[in-house]
Structure formats: C-alpha cells, structure tokens
Amino acid sequence: MKRRILFGWDFGAGNGHAVILREIARHFPPESHDLLFAMRYPVTAISVGIDPRLVIQAPDNALRPADQPLSKPVARSTYGEFVCEALIGPGRDFAQRLAGWDSIITAFKPDAIVAEYAPALSLFARGRVPVAAIGSGYSLPPAGMAEFPSLTKKPLPRFASEAELVERLNGYLRKAGALPIDRLPQLNAADTHGLMTLPLLDPYLEFRDGGCLGISHSGPAPVPVQAAAGFIAYFGEPWQLNGAFLDGLLGAGIAGQAFLGPPLRRTVKRMAGSSITINDRPFDIAREMPGRAVAIHMGTLGFAAAAACAGIPQFMLPQHQEN
Known part of the structure; x- marks a missing residue:
C-alpha cells in the first residue's frame, strides 16, 4: 500500500x-x-x-x-x-x-x-x-x-x-x-x-540546539569565480507592475538577466531592445549566478544564501520583516 x-x-x-x-x-x-x-x-x-x-x-x-x-x-x-x-x-x-x-x-x-x-x-x-x-x-x-x-x-x-x-x-x-x-x-x-x-x-x-541543513538547489551550490560582469536579479511577479522598479533596472545601463516570475507581455515589451534578458524560468543558480558583479533581489533568503556562496555583492529591496 x-x-x-x-x-x-x-x-x-x-x-x-x-x-x-x-x-x-x-x-x-x-x-x-x-x-x-x-x-x-x-x-x-x-x-x-x-x-x-x-x-x-x-x-x-x-x-x-x-x-x-x-x-x-x-x-x-x-x-x-x-x-x-x-x-x-x-x-x-x-x-x-x-x-x-x-x-x-x-x-x-x-x-x-x-x-x-x-x-x-x-x-x-x-x-x-x-x-x-x-x-x-x-x-x-x-x-x-x-x-x-x-x-x-x-x-x-x-x-x-x-x-x-x-x-x-x-x-x-x-x-x-x-x-x-x-x-x-x-x-x-x-x-x-x-x-x-x-x-x-x-x-x-x-x-538553536541543533545545526542547519544548508540551502537547497537543483544543482550544486554556486562558487566564486574571478571574472565579474553584469547583474542577476530575482523578484516576485508583482514587481513587474512596479514602473519605478523597471525604470531603475533600465536606467542603470547595466547588462544583466532577471527572473520576475512568469513574464508578462508588457514586461517583455518594455525590456525589448535593452541589455537586460528576462528569464521565463527560475535561474539555474549554480550555472548562472557565478561571475555576476552584483545580485539584486527582494531579500529572499535562498537567493541571498546563494549569492553569499558565490561571493558576490548584494543589493536588496526588502518589502517586509522576513526579507
């Protein structure tokens, strides 16, 4: 049974x-x-x-x-x-x-x-x-x-x-x-x-009385690399409705890739022709995070832990106590 x-x-x-x-x-x-x-x-x-x-x-x-x-x-x-x-x-x-x-x-x-x-x-x-x-x-x-x-x-x-x-x-x-x-x-x-x-x-x-189990990713944990260029950004789907946030990403003039939840057509259209790639799926952290110059995110603990493992600076836009 x-x-x-x-x-x-x-x-x-x-x-x-x-x-x-x-x-x-x-x-x-x-x-x-x-x-x-x-x-x-x-x-x-x-x-x-x-x-x-x-x-x-x-x-x-x-x-x-x-x-x-x-x-x-x-x-x-x-x-x-x-x-x-x-x-x-x-x-x-x-x-x-x-x-x-x-x-x-x-x-x-x-x-x-x-x-x-x-x-x-x-x-x-x-x-x-x-x-x-x-x-x-x-x-x-x-x-x-x-x-x-x-x-x-x-x-x-x-x-x-x-x-x-x-x-x-x-x-x-x-x-x-x-x-x-x-x-x-x-x-x-x-x-x-x-x-x-x-x-x-x-x-x-x-x-705590006991230890922790670490972080969970589908592949190995990210590790630091010498080269560093561009950004990697992770935010929830509601951020696609935040015009000031999207304008900030575009206005920074820095190449990078972002996962903002399932991409809305308006987001794809807004980013078209820019140096920013909008992912339609979650990141393969071990492969896509190392080598980035900065991680930009909403304070998600898993993403923060991964960036710490990759040894890259982080810029956070927290929304609430957990972040």
Missing part, C-alpha cells in the same frame, strides 16, 4: 519555498508514495517543475470586512506577532484557513506532512498526523523558546502580547478540534524540523 505525503506551504512568496518541497519530494518514489502539494501559489510550484496534477491551492485567509480600516506598520518586532497578525488580524479569517486544511487532510488522509513556512498547517495537524516542519532561519524559529526575541533594534508598535496571542489562537484551535499551545513559539511545533539555511542568515542561531 502506498504511503501518502502531503506537502504544504502557507506563507512567503519566493520560488524557494516550492523548490525546497520539490527537492524533498524526490526522495519519495512514486511507486511507493502518493504525493499532494497544497501550495500558496500553485503557479509557482508548477513553474519550478512540480507535476501540475499533484498541485492544489492551499487554504488562504479570506478577507472579510474589518470593524475599522486596517493600519499596520511594515514590520513587527517578533516573528510571532508578524505571523499572528497575518492569521488573526483585522480582516482575516483564521477559522476558514483551519477548515481548509481540515478538508484537505480529511480528503487526502496523509501518512505524514511536510510543512514549509506553514504554521497554520502545523498547528492544525499537530498530534493528528506526523509533521516535519521545514523552513529558513527566519521562518522556522526554535519551537522550544519561552518567547520570541525581538528581531529589530527599532521600537515598533505591538500587535498584542504573547499571552494574548496564545489565548486568541487557542480559541480558534479548540473550535477546530486542534491541540492548544502553551507558548507562542509553538507556532512551529512539529515532530521533526529541517532548518534550510546557512548560519550567516539565521536570526535565531544563539537559540
């Missing part, structure tokens, strides 16, 4: 989330396993080579009218506040997200779950199905901490205290028939953990 493995992805926008799950899935031969990928962005999973027949939409928080207009800062001081605001903040429906994971698990009946930056899935499945939580240094904080440390030196407005957040989360979890938590870092509680990053990029290094 085949074993059923559910791969889940809740948060984050980069290709790296899907790439990690794709690489893990290679170790489960189809002759003995049935796989299902519940992905935040199915098109991203398909673009990195996951079989479209195995990909479904992961549950997402449906926006509902808030009591008052939502006004929040770009970042919170801790991972716990950041994630909880995304799950239970104004205009969010955590109950619906949990119900969505319930439906997927009930229908597929997995023997094990691989959760990549998927705290809602981990919370719902805890104690029901064995869970392996996978993530980067930022997205997989140690679940054994008493509380989350601040990730910024700047004072930021609080969303809520950790005690308040635990109480509110538990209200939803109990109604969904899931196990409650005692401490907020149990957002990432699982039967086993896989830390996919480099120590250089782990904000929780001092709190």
